[in-house]
Amino acid sequence: MPGISDFFESVREPWTLEFMQRGLIAVALVGIVSAVVGSFVILKGMAFIGDALPHASFGGVAAAFALGGNLYLGGAIAAVITALLIGFISRRAGVKYDTAIGIIFVGAFALGILIVSRQSGYQVDLFSFVFGNVLAVGWDDVWLIAVVGGLVLVAIAAFYKELLFIAYDPSMAAASGLPVAALQYGLLALLALTTVIALQTVGIVLVVAMLVTPAATAQVLVRRLPWMMALGALIGVVSAVTGLYIAYYGDVSASAAIVLTATGLFLAAFLLAPQRGLIIGRVPQP
Amino acid sequence: MAKTPEPPNGYALDAKGVWAGYNGHAALEGVSFRIEPGCLAGLVGPNGSGKSTLLRVILGLHKPWRGEVHVFGDRSPPQTRLGYMPQSEVVDWSFPVTASDVVLMGRYGRLGLLRRPRQHDRDVAMQALERVRMADRARRRIGELSGGEQRRVLVARALAQEADVLLLDEPFAGLDATSQHDILELFAGLARDGKTLFVATHDLSCVAACFDHAVFLNRKVVAFGRLADVLNEEVLTATFERHLLLLNVEGKIYAGHQ
Ligand SMILES: Nc1ncnc2c1ncn2[C@@H]1O[C@H](COP(=O)(O)OP(=O)(O)OP(=O)(O)O)[C@@H](O)[C@H]1O
């Protein structure tokens, strides 16, 4: 049966290459962390912030590049500052905060472009942050993603009960004596760290898709937050593996293939979900 | 107005000249009243009279411009002494949590940071759901419950807080006659057990039927005290700014328009 062994060979082949292994580990980790953090992002209606942070962090990445510093550190500092600023503005009621956020992040992004345009020559390093370059991640990047992502997951596990409460009913949480402001800033900081580790794998433009799409797919399918996080993480990993195959055999951008796989899974769930799906949800249950 | 001597442990609630509002517009203008421990007290007023604002001031969620509210003589009481049920319009019903998850949140204030709910907390939450007759719906997603059932879940969460003073914002809105009766019975029972309940509502017949005390509010306090002393047409007319009639039918009091 040569057909079958050929098939298994082509399933196995990409993972014999070290850069594919690194890319898979990196993007799978990013998928897991993004889905867990992303669950809070979509439940709190913060998708816009998930879009703003990666753009703002590009300013920090570019500045670090120009100064010869660590790109991740530059991105992280810019993202955390932006997150805290957004948190500060949104806690001041009466301000149209989405406008203010828009001005801040577009400004930071433009600053990044300005710095890049002053650098001579084509900078692969820097552009991999804009469009993502899963196959260029080194082992040191994988380690950084693992350590930072692990810290984010530990923080969310430790404060799960509090984060759930402030996301669901902030005024009741405050009435129960929880430090709502500190927890909200903390969640924004975790979101900022997540976007920074996701930057190099999927790129600025597509980070928001990793945050939002797997978690949203899971929300259609399950009814409790822990399951939403777990299923979202699984969907993130499945999208990563599938997307890498598509990129390998189709010779297309890996980050785009990963995000499109996640989008396809969302559409499938949206149409076919047993309870709330567009098609099956309409069929009367026997 | 209250001629009784001060209770030994102090008043459950003692508001002293509270002024509060939003963006420079006053919603409460010098609100003062006292509520004794262990009674079922109504907070009665029309829409926009400041009921929710007053409850939020008591909870410390809204900073008053002037004045303060003491809870058992305490100016800033520990949060575990106060239980709260928000007006349910502000709750996100699409959230992926079950009814029992929501009730368990009532325990989080007692647990404090980082500690996870234990079996005892789950038991308290389940008992609270049983008391509002929602135990069989415990595993339903909150958004899949009817409006009245959601309201009962929020009452259960306030019960799970095991607080001495319960501040409940419109617990009867949207409940059918039987559920309303059940909840009222439950409240009366809690008051007999020594809890103090302060219930914001505009449902006069509910208050007239079973409450001990009432505060009539329309930005200012129109009257407060024992229901028998304050429930009269003069007070109602001043509170609701139109003429209301009180009917006494076989010992039950009904309020209505002409
Ligand atoms: N977040 C807010 N921002 C600005 N004004 C507010 C806000 N909340 C309430 N108000 C105003 O304060 C006043 C009192 O509102 P409050 O919600 O306390 O009334 P209420 O007695 O609870 O009314 P209802 O019976 O409709 O619940 C109203 O005039 C309202 O317009």
Ligand SMILES: [Mg+2]
């Ligand atoms: Mg109200």
